[in-house]
């Protein structure tokens with residue numbers, strides 16, 4: 001059944017900085033209740049980072065930016081007619097076009113509109129809902145066309161260089177694939193086993209437990225519930241959003257997209273207060289008809305450990321073992337974020 005397992009550990013050192021005094025440093029290995037994937041809560045530090053001089057960072061990047069209004073319709077590619085007769089999709093000033101560096105055969109990029117640089121505090125729920133809606137427009141088109149890759153409808157968001165973005169201009173990675181990426185595939189397989197064994201949906205049970213227990217729960221917007229992950233992947237924890245009653249991306253209603261936008265904008269404001277200015281966000285949907293799945297997404301703050309050197313927060317442990325490292329207890333991070341969600 002659903003268990004929150006943690007193994008507490010201690011490291012003893014003689015700290016020369018404190019005259020050789022014996023110092024005990026705690027750490028914890030947590031197991032994800034669904035997949036068994038482990039994360040370490042360790043390297044405790046205050047969750048406080050320095051934001052860079054944004055003006056200096058973005059200086060000069062606008063003159064060549066392919067997503068700015070004066071270039072986006074000239075330099076970005078078009079889908080061939082068998083996929084999209086009109087070549088690109090738009091909603092307002094947002095544009096969706098093929099990814100020049102595709103992740104899969106149906107791989108698109110969607111811009112957030114004309115604005116070149118949008119700090120995390122300045123995204124609006126309506127804007128996020130509109131961008132997700134544009135991604136859904138693309139997914140509906142390939143679904144209606146019966147494309148064989150129209151199985152998992154995925155949206156990824158890398159915001160700013162610490163999160164892996166090579167462009168300042170805000171955009172989404174939008175792709176449909178019959179091959180679920182690793183963690184999504186592991187989750188779906190485990191959730192299918194859970195349903196076979198219990199007759200219930202793991203994510204519904206998780207949400208009920210988290211709401212009752214309360215220490216990681218942040219709040220709800222519509223059918224979307226926001227909480228801190230028990231076993232996070234990110235160094236400053238992960239915000240998990242679960243949408244009640246929804247299994248796949250195409251089932252999300254306009255109200256759901258707005259609710260997700262509200263929660264994500266709140267999470268961005270809360271992370272900005274920690275000095276974080278980048279994040280990853282991924283959709284984790286089932287495919288249509290997956291009764292064991294619930295649509296959820298992860299929002300994971302990203303930061304440079306050393307701004308001047310550009311030191312990434314993903315090192316060998318996370319990259320090659322896929323072991324999460326989080327630098328504070330998720331419950332404490334939830335306490336920091338919860339006031340933002342209360343508003």
Ligand SMILES: [Zn+2]
Pocket residue numbers: 062065066067068069115116117169
């Ligand atoms: Zn731009």
